[in-house]
Amino acid sequence: MTARTTQLDDRVRSALRTVGAAAKRGLGDAGLAELVQIRASQLNHCAFCLDMHLGLARQQGVSEQKLDLLAAWEEAGEVFDARERAALALTEAVTVLTEGFVPDEVYEQAATHFAEAELAHLLALIATINTWNRLMVARRIPAGSTEW
Template identity: 45%
Template sequence: MTQRLNYEKASPGGIEALGRVYGYIMQSGLDAVLVDLVYLRASQINGCAYCIDMHTRDLIKKGVAIDKIVLVPVWQEAGALFSDREKAALAWAESVTRVAQSGVPDDDFQAARAVFSEKELADLTIAIGLMNAYNRLAISFRATPEAAR
């Protein structure tokens, strides 16, 4: 796959702005592994090879077991491998990422709100939106995953 456009070079200010949002999320108080699991799941739904590769590597670096990482797409079937907070975050990530199909139903909101504070849920939703933006950049401009270089 050949990269169509170097979006970081083309729009350094835009990428810097996204980076500030990323920085906010990293200091928001949300668990870093939970955020990376959500980033990975959104990237899987969107089919972003670059981001799937990156967030898989990030989770491995953070010590997350390979067994858990490979079961992210089917987290509902993974029993106790995922915590209640992780399950709620992954469900919310799926609903928000699929907003055009899901409309983010009230039941999904209530389930997430039962587990996360208002601030946590807002921050989690910002993180999901950010990853969806990064996915669209990487997919549109054909960013090459590290594994494929």
């Protein structure tokens, strides 16, 4: 597959990178941040972002078992702890918006595992990766591309 276009305004790229970096810092858990970004990218079928964030997750020490089972995290038993499961459930709810909103029980579960500021950063991270996914998928940027 070849890209439809690699054109992206540098100010847009810079702004999205800044928001993503701030959200990761505020969340304070680099491994979890990568799991969230990978899960959203799986749901959005973004090969470019999957390729990038799988590599970053490995650099952060995320286990291969977690990476292998992420697509089936709900069935993976205790591979994912309660905090990770809450973050992944919130990621799916925000990414898919099946019912047109994030269900109260999903948000409330996340709120039991994250302080208010952490939760705000987690939501910003989910929104940012969804934006990146849509930009990359719409432009058909292939995995591993150096021009984007």
